[in-house]
Amino acid sequence: MCRGGRRKPLRTVRKKEDPQRKQNRELARQRITRRVEYFAPLVGVTYNRIFIKEQKTRWGSCSSLGNLNFNWKLILLNEELLDYVVVHELAHRKQMNHSPTFWAEVERVLPDYRERRRRLKECRV
Numbered sequence: 001m002c003r004g005g006r007r008k009p010l011r012t013v014r015k016k017e018d019p020q021r022k023q024n025r026e027l028a029r030q031r032i033t034r035r036v037e038y039f040a041p042l043v044g045v046t047y048n049r050i051f052i053k054e055q056k057t058r059w060g061s062c063s064s065l066g067n068l069n070f071n072w073k074l075i076l077l078n079e080e081l082l083d084y085v086v087v088h089e090l091a092h093r094k095q096m097n098h099s100p101t102f103w104a105e106v107e108r109v110l111p112d113y114r115e116r117r118r119r120l121k122e123c124r125v
């Protein structure tokens with residue numbers, strides 16, 4: 001459970017996609033898409049498609065094709081943490097690594113990214 005989260009965590013996921021989960025993913029798609037649209041010009045990148053997934057171990061990822069993958073559970077976190085993951089993945093459109101150049105890119109858009117990153121590490125996926 002995430003200490004920084006405003007919302008209560010949902011119950012453990014079931015195997016079959018139930019209406020509640022579908023609704024969560026749809027809500028996640030809307031919220032995450034909105035933040036990606038907001039931050040992409042600030043980072044100065046374009047992207048291909050946004051996928052909402054249920055990854056077991058990660059909040060997000062970025063493919064070499066420019067597709068952005070996000071864990072729907074991001075919507076259970078504070079918006080600042082969601083924004084950090086969005087900016088992190090968008091910055092990978094410029095740097096497909098975690099080099100100092102990459103982090104400088106993240107910092108340019110989110111000067112307090114270190115604090116957000118630290119808080120996110122306390123959150124279980």
Ligand SMILES: [Zn+2]
Nearest residue numbers: 088092097098
């Ligand atoms: Zn990364």
